[in-house]
Amino acid sequence: MKTHVKALVVGGGAVGNGIAYHLARAGWDTMLVERDELTAGSTWHAAGLLPLFNMGYATTHIHKYSVDFYKGLEAETGLNPGFYVVGNLRMAQTDARMDEYMLYSSVAETADVYHEFLTPTQMKDRWPLLRTDDLKGALYHPQDGYINPADVTQAMAKGARQLGATIERKIQVNGYRWTGSEWIVTCARMVEQGGNLVASDETFEIRAEHVVTATGNHAQRTARLLGIKIPAIPVEHQYIVTEPDPMLVEWRKTNPQHPVLRDADAKWYVREERGGWILGPYERNAPARFLYDVPASFRADLFPLDLERIEAEYMSMIHRLPSSETVGLKDDYNGPICYTPDGNPLVGPVPGLRNIWIAEGFSFGITAAGGTGYYLAQMMVDGEAEIDMASLDPRRYGSWMTTEYAARKNEECYEHVFILHHPDEEREACRPLRTAPVYDRQKTLGAQFGQVNGWERPNYYGPLDAPTHFDHDSRSFRRGAWWQYAKAEAEALRETAGLIDATAFTKHIVRGPGATAFLDWFTTNKLPAVGRINLTYALTPTGTTRTEYTIVRNGLNDYYLVSAGAWTAYDGDWLRKCAEDKAPEFGYIEVHDVTTQWGVFALAGPNSRAILREVVKDADPDTVLSNKRFPWLTARKIELGMCPVNAIRVAYTGELGWELHHPIEMQTYLWDLLLAAGAKHGMKLVGARAQNWLRQEKSYRAFGTELGRDATPLEAGLDRFVDLSKDFQGKAAMLATGIRSKCVTVLIDGPADADPWGKEALLHDGVKVGRLTSGGWSVAFGKQIGMGYVRNDLAEVGQKLKLRMFRDLFDVTVVEDSPFDPQNARIRKDG
Template sequence: MKTHVRALVVGGGAVGTGIAYHLARAGWDDVMLLERDELTSGSTWHAAGLLPLFNMSYATSHIHDYSVKFYKTLEEETGLNPGFSVVGNLRMAQTDDRMDEYALYAATAETVGIPHEWLTPAQIKERYPLVRTDDLKGAIFHPTDGYINPADVTMAMAKGARQRGVIIERKWQVDGFHWTGAHWDVTVTKMAEKGGNLVPTEEQVVIHAEHVVTATGNHAQRTARLLGIKTPAVVVEHQYIVTEPDPALVEWRVAGNPQHPVLRDADAKWYVREERGGWILGPYEQNAPARFPYGVPDSFRADLFPLDLERIEEEYMSMIHRIPTSETCGLKDDYNGPICYTPDGNPLVGPAPGLRNMWLAEGFSFGITAAGGTGHYLAQMMAEGEAEIDMASLDPKRFGDWMTTEYACRKNEEAYDHVYVLHHPDEERPAARPLKTAPCYDRMKAAGAQFGCVNGWERPNYFAPGAPSDFDLTSRSFRRGAWWQYAVEEAKAVREAAGLIDATAFTKQSVTGPGATAFLDWFTTNKLPKVGRINLTYALTDAGTTRTEYTIVRKAEDAYYLISAGAWQAYDRDYLLKAVEDWTGGGGAGVTVADVTSQYGVFALAGPNSRAILAELIRDAEPGTALSNKRFPWLSAREIELMMCPLTAIRVAYTGELGWELHHPMEMQNYLFDRMMEAGAGHGLKLVGARAQNWLRQEKSYRAFGTELGRDATPLEAGLDRFVDLSKDFRGKAAMEEIGIRSRCVTLLVDGPSDADPWGREALYTDDGTRVGRMTSGGYSVVFGKSIGMGYVRPDLATPGTKLKVRMQRELWDAEVVEDSPHDPSQARLRVDG
């Protein structure tokens, strides 16, 4: 066995072989793949082989789209037929809400270039007379996908990998990883058959690998333990059944009719496809259990679980309802096997937390669909520094160290159950909640808070006194839901009086030490602030795109307080710590980083009356001038006392109004909350949630990380030139300048439908129907009384006044590019004195 390689891929399922193939295709000529058993012996062998293009995630849509196109090229390259039946995918809808879901998805698909058609019930019946359509509203049809033979496509990718120089070794199990500082020493053990089981032998080898990729599927928990990290990838049972031939279907095919597309009745929670004259039914039922939370037993190989027909009885009966001729078909075969899930249903793809040159590709619930695209984009990340699309939404570090095995199991069971639940863009799922709560949670709940979940934290989305749930489960909609009017009133309060927002979930890091200033000057794009001042700045990837957005507060010459998005705590911390090592050459000498997120709560107070509210509480030698522009100017920070609560106040407001962020000791939060509400009672203070805040920041054209800001665009493309100091050297600068301007971030006002706003997933067009960009954020503007959004377009279309079209609810609506910060472009409201 070869013992020195550039890249070692661990796992021989579809995902692992897809990665090995694409690393070789990217020019890496020293790649090895290890499989502990036989290729395809994990979940791959029993997968149904469906290739659904439908996905609400922009990154995952790109991955699936690439796979479908790539698989069609494999036979010509390798001579092996991957068994791709391009029959299409018919996703049916029983309700108007479901059709609205498909319309929102279709808008996302258009941004990727995924073809689709709309069918009426009559058109479905005309094409597929075996399908009952009298209770359907319609369907969306993808003509280019279908299903594939999982084993065949895996073997085709394996052959293609071998043809490109990849070494594939079977019956070798990884038993240890050790990072030497320059490469990985990977201890592997030869496995042997014994009494039908796979057992380790005494033969061991150490492989020296510059990079390691784990694609270990069902064994992800064992892999994580070997690496000393946590992972939420836990398997859930998935069962499907195969029927005996359906005489009506056989007759249909004998008559020369085409094969049915993959049929999906999302409201009935199943997929069905043809299989040798019969049908395969795959349900996504309730109460499917998580399995092997602490690792797969050694005795479990290409095995299955006992079938639980009672659990899928409702879905089976609904198949008979939808395809009445299937009622007389007997059961031919059944499968109940493990499929890996994550809490949000998306895979874990990217660098492992805290480790160098260790890449994860785990947690694939749709592994056959994702295998080719994951290999393509992960190979780009490894070979070129970043993928051409932003992969942050799939990053393994989107789940922090607070996550436990119990949490992963409960959320993965929920993710399985929710495969066919309506995926509202304002969806909130209840399992394992509440878990992380700020001290004021109960007070806000009593005030009607309807909570969303950010990095485990409960955060108010809006306030609806008297609503039946605190998990925001009853108001979901693809249009303006019941929550919309509450958000309107909250946004108006901020513009006209004052609003208080719980921003405790913000990620907060302390960077101190004699090297802190020099490090941060290299790490970020903007000039560092003076002591007592703040700056907005960006950390770049080595490829020159936006990795993280920070508000930096300089507390002393070598003491800084960094604030970033709450959803990305582990993601930001990992990059910051690794950057310190990069800058210092290892060890981090002279720079100390501390995550202080849980030490400090944050209230954001904003609105014309915010100064008057604080004036009632501040304790100062000269209280009358303590909050004036002279003593407390815009973009500055001060240590102040609000009655008995000492805190750091930062004069900045994400809403674009006069305001302060109040970073306070977590243990004093309830005291501060009570005093703020008392003082605000006479000044129109209103509690405000995240949805209104999101609308308000778009009126100011404030970019948000994860939407406008990401690893597929530079700060210059995002229009943030004022936060990039080109006179200094900083990480990623040369790469950023080499990229140039491929697209521009713009703000748009939209004359949309009266009952809906954009969600930030829609395609943008010119009048002649040419697709020219996509929206990244959307909502409603209380200032302009119409829909608002942000997005990226061709540079020549970024001029204010440019007329565009946006696709919403299957129709094109007028949109106009407006100047940045259309509300208060001079920033007068932020700088108002008092």
């Protein structure tokens, strides 16, 4: 057996074999080890559904690749993966569900996923066993279907072997040790003992330059061995198989299989199985299992069935397929399937460690296995995938995440598989958890909170007499009840002033003798002078945008970096690893995460200077905030009452304003001080939704929407923040990439009751030419606004396009960057 390889994959389920195949195809010497038999984990009892479309952009591309890849496996390996292309019918009982499917449709169009809409009559004509009289319609994906999980896994394994990979069974990994250049992985041979699988005395080491873990239900053991946290914990999933249905058997004599049926409002999927039906519900109260470890006695095993828990879903299947009422049950399954708190798998590098990657937490592992292997191999071999994989990055969860949090959120995620996925949804489990000191004050004032990276952050401020679940009850695919409050907040900030809690911002200190040389190499823009700030970007090795930073220079080699609040661990890990790599060249560099030490209030609007003058303590309070003493894009340490503040003259809303970075322990004092002063000048509390609209009026790109690992800063139209006279990480790759598409701001003559969510397709002459990445309402222009990417030749100001919303096309006009106050006169205003 080999003891030294380029890449070691740990885990022999569908995902692990998909990764081994694609690494071998890339030319890497690859070995896969499995502690039991291939497919012995969740793969063996999976239902094998292949839902081609997912609302996530990266996940849709992963699923799409898998479906195409599986279709060619038999020709390559000689093994039939058992792929049945029967289609996928998503049925809707309500108008709200049809609104959801219309949003699905627009997103699917951006990813070139074919689909059709069907009426209840069309469904009944094609599949007469269905009851459709109480349906509104359906979304149909004819290229979907289902596959045999064991067969497709074995086909990928054979394909990997044909490409040179080695696959070893009955080997358990017991430890990982990094030498600085390779991993030493300690292993034990597993043997059968009384029906259990136990480690023998035969131990050995495998040396690998790279390690990938795809350990499924054993993810918590993997996390413990690596000394990290992996929020992948299984949840019980039940499905039942019926005896043959005589009416179905008769139908099938002259007709093809039914598509996979999804009655989302009833919370189940159904597909045919040998003349009968498989029912898979996503019910309430399914428990998380294996929070800390998988028992040694649990192999290809199942949990006891709990039919009472799925009684409502079973009865609704009978309602939808009346012929199933008299059919008996043949088999039942209740097995563990991994989830994560947001439902997305964890695919990418491990925080804090080198050359080790995880592919864990797959609730749709069969669908994702091929695509995960393809894109993860790109990340490992080429340095980056061709699509932005940030939404799946393991570092989207920080060290604050605990086992209890993951278990409860994973149970919630399971329950929400078929609950309406509003773009403005805010799930309630495990909240509040991370709160700024002013949380209770904000709540008293009507704040309706969202969650970002565990932090509670006001989305908007509702009426003071709002019921406890006001936000939950007001969600919609159109304009929810919150819309009027966000609109009033945006208007107030444009007209008087607004106060925004931005405490969730990620903050790092970078300092030391090598800090200046390092940051000059690490970022695209010129570094600011002491007391100044700049906006800049860190690139991936392939030249795309890795992170956006506001850099404040506090001293010669002392910098304060501010980045997006959702990405603290993601940004910190990359920053630290790059600093460690360059320290021998540039000198000693310190990187400190100070996110939880500093609160941030953003005060902006025409009256913001007057409000600060009420509370600033200075020998000359009338001029301390003037352009002469405190110009735009500078930072100064000032005193507001008794609170020392690092004030930064910048505003994400495009108005005169300051970010007030303050010691977190003084936050409630500063809050009360500002509210009292602001009351005299018409200041209103403003949440994240209004801020998102306002920043689009200024064409401010946001990381995670316009900015990501699939576009360069030049494609994003950020040339002014890229200093091509200096060398920086990713520069050559960025220039070699060129301009594949351009980021534009658009105004939209949209529907009267809805705004775009930033997921919709842009068309020209009936052809898709781009997609929105952000969307909302513009109070300045009185119409919908959006940002997105379009073909280069269609990015000129004045270009007319179409936007698809609710299956209709609406007029779109490309406008100049920063359509509101393009000369920045309001931001620079003196006084």
